[in-house]
Amino acid sequence: MTVAADFVVVSNRLPVDRTDDDAEPWRRSPGGLVTALDPVMRSADGAWVGWGGKADLDVPPFEFDGLRLVPVPLSTDEIQLYYEGFSNDTIWPLYHDVIAAPTYHRAWWDSYVKVNRRFAEAASEHTAEGGTVWVHDYQLQLVPKMLRELRPDLTIGYFHHIPFPAYGIYAQLPWRRQVLEGLLGADVIGFQRVADAGNFARAVRRQLGFDTKAGAIAVPTEDGGRRTAIARAYPISIDVASYEDLARRPDIRARAAEIRESLGDRKILLGVDRLDYTKGIRHRLKAYGELLADGRLSVHDVILVQVASPSRERVETYKQLRDEIELTVGRINGDADELGYSAIQYLHHSYPREEMVALYLAADAMLVTALRDGMNLVAKEYVASRVDGGGALVLSEFTGAADELTHAIKVNPHDIVGLKEAILQSIELPARDLDRRMRALRRRVRENDVAKWSQRFLTDLSAARRDGA
Ligand code: G6P
Numbered sequence: 282m283t284v285a286a287d288f289v290v291v292s293n294r295l296p297v298d299r300t301d302d303d304a305e306p307w308r309r310s311p312g313g314l315v316t317a318l319d320p321v322m323r324s325a326d327g328a329w330v331g332w333g334g335k336a337d338l339d340v341p342p343f344e345f346d347g348l349r350l351v352p353v354p355l356s357t358d359e360i361q362l363y364y365e366g367f368s369n370d371t372i373w374p375l376y377h378d379v380i381a382a383p384t385y386h387r388a389w390w391d392s393y394v395k396v397n398r399r400f401a402e403a404a405s406e407h408t409a410e411g412g413t414v415w416v417h418d419y420q421l422q423l424v425p426k427m428l429r430e431l432r433p434d435l436t437i438g439y440f441h442h443i444p445f446p447a448y449g450i451y452a453q454l455p456w457r458r459q460v461l462e463g464l465l466g467a468d469v470i471g472f473q474r475v476a477d478a479g480n481f482a483r484a485v486r487r488q489l490g491f492d493t494k495a496g497a498i499a500v501p502t503e504d505g506g507r508r509t510a511i512a513r514a515y516p517i518s519i520d521v522a523s524y525e526d527l528a529r530r531p532d533i534r535a536r537a538a539e540i541r542e543s544l545g546d547r548k549i550l551l552g553v554d555r556l557d558y559t560k561g562i563r564h565r566l567k568a569y570g571e572l573l574a575d576g577r578l579s580v581h582d583v584i585l586v587q588v589a590s591p592s593r594e595r596v597e598t599y600k601q602l603r604d605e606i607e608l609t610v611g612r613i614n615g616d617a618d619e620l621g622y623s624a625i626q627y628l629h630h631s632y633p634r635e636e637m638v639a640l641y642l643a644a645d646a647m648l649v650t651a652l653r654d655g656m657n658l659v660a661k662e663y664v665a666s667r668v669d670g671g672g673a674l675v676l677s678e679f680t681g682a683a684d685e686l687t688h689a690i691k692v693n694p695h696d697i698v699g700l701k702e703a704i705l706q707s708i709e710l711p712a713r714d715l716d717r718r719m720r721a722l723r724r725r726v727r728e729n730d731v732a733k734w735s736q737r738f739l740t741d742l743s744a745a746r747r748d749g750a
Pocket of ligand 1: 593
């Protein structure tokens with residue numbers, strides 16, 4: 282018999298990863314969400330419902346590092362249909378402005394419905410009477426409605442970590458009504474940007490005809506009445522203090538110096554992304570390659586370190602992307618390298634946070650050139666890590682972070698000429714100018730850390746509970 286919790290988080294992945302080591306079967310995953318929700322989880326005696334990251338892992342709820350975890354099993358077929366298929370080959374490309382073509386398969390949708398129901402049932406089973414459930418992200422858009430039907434006593438929040446597209450794009454989705462209805466099961470529906478919340482409200486008006494006013498949506502109830510769902514922007518952030526602490530650690534500073542030394546006396550440009558077509562890695566490489574070919578940059582003076590962490594490797598679009606990126610890196614290096622001087626150091630790995638902070642400290646400029654990105658936390662991590670006040674941030678206008686980080690060097694990554702200029706500026710602008718920008722960026726990032734983000738959301742959620750009571 283498991284004890285029901287007053288506060289339950291539901292996300293596709295648990296905050297731990299299953300290992301192959303029997304002695305230590307679970308490892309804490311480094312995600313920011315865990316850090317953000319940790320204090321709330323502990324004070325509210327919370328539980329976390331999610332998938333353990335491997336097929337057919339049917340294990341009972343367990344405690345890990347003081348967190349109560351409830352694993353939801355997924356079969357090999359479901360990983361293919363619900364996770365790789367509907368979540369990452371239908372919703373992901375559609376919601377990122379169809380940068381890649383979404384695929385619509387009825388069997389994928391059926392599996393998405395089935396798996397969402399399993400998550401809703403697990404949440405229902407583990408939440409105490411009158412409790413609060415916070416559902417996360419696009420893999421679980423149907424959970425709020427399913428959960429409300431199972432447990433009308435609960436207060437339900439949903440946070441959408443990725444963009445919500447304009448209606449003209451959203452309308453492609455064959456199941457557009459069901460998804461909106463699924464989300465509207467929540468009392469508060471949070472988005473990264475004001476524009477995302479607006480797109481959602483517009484889709485609700487156009488598809489369902491409900492009244493929406495300043496983010497308050499009138500949702501008809503079964504008894505012929507109405508309830509209010511709030512759709513609002515809550516831009517997510519990172520645990521700023523933990524990045525600052527790491528950046529001050531002598532061993533990490535020494536590691537940053539070692540990285541710089543190993544790359545020679547050169548300016549370091551840095552890209553850090555999941556290997557995903559939304560990140561604009563190809564555009565970045567193209568601009569950089571042209572600067573080298575034009576002779577405006579030289580491998581004697583500059584190097585691009587591109588960390589591309591492996592992601593969703595069984596989805597065809599991701600396989601193709603990897604081939605393209607690696608071909609491009611090979612070409613640029615082949616054309617531009619000289620003995621002992623490489624143009625691009627390409628690293629297809631994930632690294633621990635300590636190593637990332639050392640890299641952030643070592644880099645003269647961080648290049649974030651996403652074509653569309655819900656927030657882009659790498660941009661915030663870079664700024665938070667620059668406790669020395671150094672470094673420069675090139676930031677795509679198409680990230681959620683661009684709404685807040687207005688002092689970055691802004692780029693439209695589709696404009697290769699503009700992107701080339703921005704890259705040059707990031708290493709050539711007068712130090713005075715770069716310092717001023719970094720100071721403003723740091724102020725901004727420190728103002729809104731992830732604890733503030735969760736507080737804002739949860740405050741609105743408990744207000745919704747009071748109003749609904
Ligand atoms: C994005 C999504 C997350 C997801 C992460 C990693 O940040 O918003 O929900 O967990 O990518 O992707 P993965 O498919 O490995 O969970």
